[in-house]
Structures are given as structure tokens and as C-alpha cells.
Amino acid sequence: xxxxxLKIAVVGHTNTGKTSxxxxxxxxxxxxxxxxxxxxxxxxxxxxxxxEGQALIELNDTPGLENAPELIxxxxxLPGERHDGPDxxxxxxxxxxxxxxxxxxxxxxxxxGEVDVGLYVIDxxxxxxxxxxxxxxxxxxxxxxxxxxxxxxxxxxxxxxEWRQALARLSLHSVLAFDAVIRxxxxxxxxxxxxxxxxxxxxxxxxxxxAEREREDHRRQRAALAAIADLLIDVAACRRHYSLEIEQxxxxxxxxxxxxxxxxxxxxxxxxxxxxxxxxxDYQDQDLPLTDGRWPDDLFxxxxxxxxxxxxxxxxxxxxxxxxxxxxxxxxxSLGAGTLVGTLxxxxxxxAGTAGxxxxxxxxxxxxxxxxxxxxxxxAWRQLCLLAELVRRGHASMDPLRPAVxxxxxxxxxxxxxxxxxxxxxxxxxxxxxxADPGRESAVQELVEALGRGNEx
Ligand SMILES: Nc1nc2c(ncn2[C@@H]2O[C@H](COP(=O)(O)OP(=O)(O)OP(=O)(O)O)[C@@H](O)[C@H]2O)c(=O)[nH]1
Ligand SMILES: [Mg+2]
Numbered sequence: 001x002x003x004x005x006l007k008i009a010v011v012g013h014t015n016t017g018k019t020s021x022x023x024x025x026x027x028x029x030x031x032x033x034x035x036x037x038x039x040x041x042x043x044x045x046x047x048x049x050x051x052e053g054q055a056l057i058e059l060n061d062t063p064g065l066e067n068a069p070e071l072i073x074x075x076x077x078l079p080g081e082r083h084d085g086p087d088x089x090x091x092x093x094x095x096x097x098x099x100x101x102x103x104x105x106x107x108x109x110x111x112x113g114e115v116d117v118g119l120y121v122i123d124x125x126x127x128x129x130x131x132x133x134x135x136x137x138x139x140x141x142x143x144x145x146x147x148x149x150x151x152x153x154x155x156x157x158x159x160x161x162e163w164r165q166a167l168a169r170l171s172l173h174s175v176l177a178f179d180a181v182i183r184x185x186x187x188x189x190x191x192x193x194x195x196x197x198x199x200x201x202x203x204x205x206x207x208x209x210x211a212e213r214e215r216e217d218h219r220r221q222r223a224a225l226a227a228i229a230d231l232l233i234d235v236a237a238c239r240r241h242y243s244l245e246i247e248q249x250x251x252x253x254x255x256x257x258x259x260x261x262x263x264x265x266x267x268x269x270x271x272x273x274x275x276x277x278x279x280x281x282d283y284q285d286q287d288l289p290l291t292d293g294r295w296p297d298d299l300f301x302x303x304x305x306x307x308x309x310x311x312x313x314x315x316x317x318x319x320x321x322x323x324x325x326x327x328x329x330x331x332x333x334s335l336g337a338g339t340l341v342g343t344l345x346x347x348x349x350x351x352a353g354t355a356g357x358x359x360x361x362x363x364x365x366x367x368x369x370x371x372x373x374x375x376x377x378x379x380a381w382r383q384l385c386l387l388a389e390l391v392r393r394g395h396a397s398m399d400p401l402r403p404a405v406x407x408x409x410x411x412x413x414x415x416x417x418x419x420x421x422x423x424x425x426x427x428x429x430x431x432x433x434x435x436a437d438p439g440r441e442s443a444v445q446e447l448v449e450a451l452g453r454g455n456e457x
Contacts, residue, residue, distance in 0.1 A: 005056060007114065007115040008059050012122060015123070019033065021149065024188070043063070044060055116199060122148060133170070163175075227275070232421075236371065238260065238430040241369075244366065261371060266294060273390075324375035
């Protein structure tokens with residue numbers, strides 16, 4: 001079905017965040033040029049919002065208005081019917097001299113005649129000055145619906161209330177607070193709903209676009225959960241071997257595990273931030289639980305566990321000084337050396353299973369290190385916290401994380417796919433023996449389900 005394309009002009013005083021708003025609505029961080037000074041955008045630039053090749057919305061970024069006070073005087077001095085705004089605008093656009101004088105404004109006004117609606121972007125930190133009211137008066141003569149977008153409302157010096165009152169006095173009641181650089185699907189949705197209320201003919205196009213945004217949201221959440229599941233499988237299956245004879249080797253392997261796991265966690269954090277389009281420049285004045293895009297507390301510091309309310313594992317004491325690294329070769333084995341030899345001899349060829357392999361390794365003088373359960377819980381829990389925070393921006397009403405999920409990750413047995421991963425060192429990209437295995441893929445999928453269950457994420 002062919003839907004009509006809704007044409008939108010993003011207009012306003014210079015340096016109010018018009019290009020930033022278009023970037024946010026297109027989800028394209030590269031769109032146009034954004035700078036903290038006036039006159040950055042010099043040309044009208046259009047971009048289409050499409051679903052499966054069908055254009056639904058055309059957004060037009062425009063140069064900022066700079067000379068409205070003189071322009072409104074010029075318009076008011078024209079002879080003839082005072083109340084026919086569009087007529088006066090047409091006469092302005094036909095007047096070569098005036099066009100040169102009000103070049104920037106004329107291009108915007110010409111565009112206004114071609115679009116279905118204008119979004120007037122306001123820097124809400126600014127006082128309600130006469131020059132802005134003049135801009136609104138000029139735009140008002142184009143006979144197009146206008147939606148007021150209050151930008152910078154999150155700033156300490158925002159004058160949102162003042163602006164709302166002033167706009168109401170001008171009978172401009174279609175007002176929306178929308179901080180252009182804070183990605184917030186809920187506000188985005190409200191903006192499209194507002195447009196839908198104003199523009200009946202375009203309701204199907206707007207609905208199709210909102211539905212696409214919802215699908216995108218869902219796909220993104222699944223991708224985020226898959227990134228977390230992938231991390232957890234990698235870490236659960238991570239192993240390092242060392243010679244029981246060389247004490248320094250054990251220490252070196254232990255450090256190595258910590259290093260690779262920390263790095264692996266950062267890869268996951270970067271994927272999550274990227275999925276939610278947080279570039280490093282976005283960290284300022286954002287309240288993510290990160291510092292410069294990283295978790296501030298070290299994963300292997302017991303204090304961090306305590307901070308997240310996770311109990312130390314039952315093996316915490318097994319490898320002295322190992323912290324959250326679990327010494328697989330010694331944990332759970334309390335057999336003396338003599339008994340061990342006897343057991344091995346007795347078991348003979350029938351010695352099988354993981355316990356058997358451990359014994360054999362021990363006899364061969366090899367130890368194995370892995371990452372303990374509490375560290376996995378912490379990894380899972382803090383990645384879920386980050387994801388919830390990223391999602392929350394878009395769904396103001398969502399609970400941060402359901403208590404059931406918190407309970408599951410803090411205290412219950414680890415989900416089956418993670419327990420399975422313990423026996424599959426080949427599943428971990430952190431191990432040398434890493435190999436493609438369909439078992440890993442299904443474990444990741446199963447874990448995605450477990451992570452998302454009851455979570456609305
Ligand atoms: N903190 C914050 N900064 C913003 C927001 N919107 C825009 N900015 C910043 O404000 C400055 C101007 O933004 P632009 O998007 O270039 O403004 P513009 O209206 O397109 O400017 P011109 O093209 O020059 O008229 C940039 O430094 C943006 O990063 C916002 O919602 N919050
Ligand atoms: Mg601009």
C-alpha cells in the first residue's frame with residue numbers, strides 16, 4: 001500500500017539544536033554538521049524515513065533564522081490585506097531585493113510552503129526574547145501547523161515553564177519537551193503521536209513509522225541479550241592450565257584469566273552502548289552507571305561483589321588468593337595423594353567423566369583455572385543493569401529490573417547453559433582450543449531466553 005509522505009520542516013533560531021533533532025529522529029549520528037555556534041547549517045538538507053523502501057516521512061533540516069525582527073517589520077509594511085499571511089509571504093519571495101536581504105529566512109519560508117508541518121525548535125535555556133516571538137509571527141504567516149519543540153529542558157537553567165506560558169499566550173498549544181541529544185524512544189513516540197493528532201491524513205504513515213521503531217527496539221533488545229549471553233558463555237567456559245610444580249605459573253595464568261575476562265566484558269559493554277547509540281561523546285551528563293564507558297569497579301574485587309549484593313562462592317577459599325578464580329583441579333577434591341593413586345589404580349580404564357579427567361590431570365601435574373560462579377553472577381547482573389538503564393530511557397514506566405530476575409542472578413543456581421559451558425572449553429573464544437560448535441549456539445539462544453524471561457527486556 002502506498003502511504004503519503006509526511007513532509008516536515010525543522011525550523012528555529014540559529015544554534016537551538018535543529019540538526020541535533022534531525023540526527024536523533026533519523027538515528028543517524030553522522031547527519032549534517034552540529035556545532036556549538038550559530039550559522040552551522042547553511043543549506044536545507046532532506047532525509048527520508050523509510051520502511052522496506054517505502055518513504056513515510058521527509059525531514060528537512062534548515063539554516064537558523066537570524067533576522068526575523070526586521071523581516072516582520074518588512075512584512076507588516078506591505079500594503080493590502082493585513083491578515084492574509086501566505087499572500088504576504090508570497091510577495092516577499094517574489095521580491096528580488098528582499099530575497100537578497102533576507103536570504104536565509106526566505107529559503108526557510110519557501111520550504112514552509114512545501115511542507116505539511118513545521119517543528120519549531122526552542123533553546124529553553126534562553127529567555128523568551130522578542131526576536132523569537134518575531135520568528136513565530138513570521139512562521140505563523142505560512143499557514144502551516146507548527147509544533148513547538150522545547151530543547152535543552154534537562155539543563156539546570158531551563159526556562160521550560162516560562163516558555164510554555166509564553167507559547168500559550170500566543171495560542172501555540174502544541175508543545176513538546178524533547179532534548180535533542182538524549183535518545184529517548186518514548187519522547188520520540190510522543191512527538192509522532194502529536195503529529196498524528198494534528199495531521200489526520202498522515203496517521204497511517206506515522207503509525208507505520210512508529211511500528212517500525214517498535215520492531216527496531218525489540219530487535220535491539222534481543223541483540224543486547226545475545227551479546228550478554230555470548231559474554232557469559234565465553235567466561236563460563238574459560239580455562240587456563242598450569243603446571244602444579246611451578247607456583248609462578250599458576251599466578252601468571254590467574255592474572256591472564258582476569259585480564260582476558262576484563263577485556264571480554266568491555267567488548268560486551270561497547271556492543272551494548274553501540275546498540276543504543278551511545279558514542280563516547282554522549283557520556284557527559286548522562287547518568288549511566290559507567291565512567292568513560294567502563295564499569296568503574298574491578299570485576300575481581302570482592303568489594304564489587306558486595307556492592308552488587310552477591311555472596312562469595314563456595315569455592316572462594318579453594319585457590320588461596322585466587323579471588324573469583326576457581327581452581328578446578330583442587331576444588332572439591334579432598335583426597336590425599338595416596339588415596340588418589342589408589343583410586344586411579346582401582347578405577348582403571350573405567351575412569352571417566354569430568355571428575356576422572358580432573359584426577360588424571362592432577363596426577364599429570366596439571367592444574368586448571370576457571371572463573372567462579374559469583375564472578376559470572378556479577379558479570380550477568382551488571383550487564384543486565386546497564387541494559388536496563390539503556391532501555392529505561394526509552395520506557396519511562398518500566399521497572400528497572402524485576403525482583404525475580406535479581407533473585408535468580410544473585411542466589412539461584414546458574415542457568416543450565418552456563419553450567420554446561422563449564423564442560424566445554426572449546427565454546428570459549430577466550431581459550432586456545434576454541435572451535436565452532438552448534439552446541440554453543442544453542443546454549444547462547446537458551447541463555448538469551450533465560451536472561452530475558454520475566455524481564456520485559
Ligand atoms: N546538552 C544538549 N546539547 C544540545 C542539545 N541539542 C543540541 N545541543 C548542542 O547544541 C549545539 C547546537 O546544535 P545544532 O544541532 O548544531 O544546532 P542547529 O540549530 O542545527 O544550529 P544551526 O545549524 O547553526 O542553526 C551543539 O553543540 C549541540 O551538541 C540537547 O538537547 N542537549
Ligand atoms: Mg544546524
